[in-house]
Amino acid sequence: MDLQVNNTPTALKTGTTAQFLTFIMNGEEYGLDILRVQEIRGYSTPTPIPHAPPYVRGVINLRGAIVPIVDLRERLGMPSRPIEPTTVVIILKVEAPDKARTVGIVVDAVADVHTISRECLKPTPDFGGESDTNFACAIATIEEKMIIIVDIDRTLSRRALVPATALTE
Amino acid sequence: MSFESSELRAELLGIFFEESAEGVDILERGLLSLADGDHDENLINDIFRAAHSIKGGAATFQLEVITRLTHAMETLLDQVRSGERSTSSELVEALLEGVDCLRAEVSALRNEGETDPARTETVQERLDGMANTGNAAAPHLAASPAATKNEPDCERLWQISFTPHPQLLQSGNDVVRMFRELAEMGELSSSANTRKLPSLSEIDPLQCYLSWELKLQTTVGAEEIAEVFAWVEDECNLEITALDARAFKLHASETEIAASPAPSQPEASVSTKNSESSASVRVSVDKIDALMNMVGELVITQAMLRQVGENFNIERLGQLEDGLAQLARNTAELQESAMRIRSMPIRVVFNRFPRLVHDISRKLGKKVELTITGESTELDKTVLEKLSDPLVHLVRNALDHGIETAEDRVAGGKPESGHLTLKAYHLSGSVVVEIIDDGRGLDRKKILQKAQVLGLPCSDDMTDEQVYGFLFQPGFSTADKVSELSGRGVGMDVVHRNITDLGGSVRMESESGCGTRVSIRLPLTLAIMDGQLLRVGNQTLIVPLVAIVESLQVAWSKTHNLVGQGPIYRLRNEEIAILDPARAMGIVRQQAGDTENALIMVVEAGERRAGILVDELLGQQQVVVKSLEENYGTVDGIAGATILGDGTVALIVDVVGLMALARKRLPTRNRSEKTSESVHLFPAGA
Secondary structure, three states, X not given: XXXXXXXXXXXXXXXXXXXXXXXXXXXXXXXXEHHHEEEEEEOOOOEOOOOOOOOEEEEEEEOOEEEEEEEXXXXXXXXXXXXXXXXXXXXXXXXXXXXXXXXXXXXXXXXXXXXXXXHHEEOOOOOOOOHHHOOEEEEEEEOOEEEEEEOHHHHOOHHHHOOHHHHHO | OOOOOHHHHHHHHHHHHHHHXXXXXXXXXXXXXXXXXXXXXXXXXXXXXXXXXXXXXXXXXOOXXXXXXXXXXXXXXXXXXXXXXXXXXXXXXXHHHHHHHHHHHHHHHHHOOOOOHHHHHHHHHHHHHHHHOXXXXXXXXXXXXXXXXXXXXXXXXXXXXEXXXXXXXXXXXXXXXXXXXXXXXXXXXXXXXXXOOOOHHHOOOOOOOOEEEEEEEEOOOHHHHHHHHHOOHHHEEEXXXXXXXXOOOOOHHHOHHHHOOOOOOHHHHOXXXXXXHOOOOOOOHHHHHHHHHXXXXXXXXXXXXXXXXXXOOHHHHHHHHHHHHHHHHHHHHHHHHHHHHHEEEOHHHHOOHHHHHHHHHHHHOOOEEEEEEOOOOEEEHHHHHHHHHHHHHHHHHHHHHHOOOHHHHHHOOOOOOEEEEXXXXXXXXXXXXXXXXXXXXXXXXXXXXXXXXXXXXXXXXXXXXXXXXXXXXXXXXXXXXXXXXXXXXXXXHHHHHHHHHOOOEEEEEEEOOOEEEEEEEEEOOOOEEEEEEEEEOOEEEEEEHHHEEEEEEXXXXXXXXXXXXXXXXXXXXXXXXXXXXXXXXXXXXXXOOOOOEEXXXXXXXXXXXXXXXXXXXXXXXXXXXXXXXXXXXXXXXXXXXXXXXXXXXXXXXXXXXXXXXXXXXXXXXXXXXXXXXXXXXXXXXX
16 A cells, blocks of 8 residues: 555544545535544634735634634635535644644535545646645545545645734744 | 652652752741841751751752752751851851752753752852861750760760651652661661561552661761651651660650641742743642632532523513523632632742842842732732743842942931832732832933933923833943943843733832832733724724723824825824724725724833724723634734624734834835725825
């Protein structure tokens, strides 16, 4: 098993299968390591943060903790979409070398939970482009269906979410 | 007891470090009282016991350097105790140096840091030298009623009956080590009594079942033999008998050492070193109990509310209201007791000052009396940690610049020794710390002159407060010459900045020739603060109430536009820049506000003032400061976030940051302004 998966989902480090939560954006199905998902909740208007990148919608109050909300569509370069009844926020644990953070992502709708074995995970094809546009860490195929596994640690890194002025100073 | 398990050793070492730190504090405090001329026997015993405990512990862990240091100190103290040596200031100084070395050694061991072996060696030599000079005759227990003078050189046979309590081994004592020490004194023979030893199946390896009969042929006296056991005196039955006519018994439990209670000041024992105290807080059981009570009440209230809610009808509205009122009260109380857990008495910081004042006044050749009041005033731990350095600065300043030499004081008709007071007390929701000296006071003229030299804007008709405010400017010093302690002009500005960072303020009052009073006002806690809610665009922002000077409405026609800088307003002879937080923070205003008048909130940060353009003032409330950094990151101009009553998040403005942001952003924004993106409140030409 010499798979070129950039960021192995936690569950696959030990077992041969892992569960993934899938969600829909722009008609495409995306997947997340389910062990990173804390909860799924409805959309509530966040408080905007000054100078934050446009895809950071703001922060919400998650039972006393201040949690940033990222519009994943915009983050992945897709056009934003108005909030609909199916729009949900997935609260995730984002791992970083220093410490884990809690971040919420806005997606069009949640789809399913799939159990995917190692064999079904394929590395993402090389488009020859810039490496930091590569938000997927693997592609899974289940019954002719393709699921893009999102590398959330890279997509939602602190550097990507915090206004540049705060980092350069 | 040997430390076969390294885990156990580490744990015991941890306890030893904790106890040594306390012991060193007791030593230091005791020595300082001694230096003040207090010759109470109990005091000397306290000091002696502290040194002895450290020595015992250090020997158990084979910490050679500490053992030797404490041994030398102990010898000197013992000579004082027996009246062979008077407490000269030279002695106290030497012992204090020893204390410093001890503290350095213990802290180095604890943090695995480096020590200064040369310094320790010098101090050790000095202590040893002192111990060997003067009356170096064998020490004796002056207080023991049965004590008789021994002839030191006469060899005698002692019978020692040593019956340890079963838990002796659990306190880290090693019987073998004690016997080895005895064997060094002379010829030792021992026989163990195994009568109490249970069968192998019942044996508890942590208990001591044995007792011993020892015979020691030696020249040393009973006290020195007893001393070997002093470390375990509370945990054994000890009988030392001379096997000749002049025998006397020494019951450990009856000795004077054991009779006075061990010095314990649990509250004072919290270490003041940041690196050691930041990880954990010692909380008194009372506080925890209070918190538990509150939680209990909260649970009851919750049950009551649930009952009301289960089959609610409009008749039960009264009950619901009662329940909610009770909930509000419970929450407030719970918040208060949780806050009290985080708070510590200011004693923790004040404790270091007797020593500091002692050292500095000696160095300067001044006579200073220090009075400390209100040391049990409690403050948030974070505030307390950051308060220490500014206070040291201020006390040094007071000693160096404030208090005059004894000759000058007498010439000025004042008592010979100066007086320094450290005072802490509560005042309407904040804590005030004052440093008061009765020295020469601040020289208004000199400060003004210096301000002129430095090119600071000043005039003769400034108020005293404004004049003294110059002292907080970086690089401002009126000292004629730079001394080792102060006068370099660094310090006061640091003090001011540190205190402002804590959300507090510093004030100076002075009367020439009579002294100076520096008042520091601090918030009780950093986690909760009073905030002013305001609306900018469609966002609710919070400004700390302490930063707000006033709010006023001004007509746009009264403001002036400074080219490239934005509008300014002249408020009582002071030009105030008007900052638009919407522009600085990129908040979109859906519609233009009032084009006639502007609502301005004047805020103050340090010496700077600015007006913040506000759309609406909402209300004041206490807000709980939440970290934005935890899940997100730092944002310029934002100090944190809080949760409002309706559950939404509101950002707390960092006034200093906002001013910096506005300064940085305004010029560039003016040139490339896109009016379609947001509507700003500044009408053209204003």
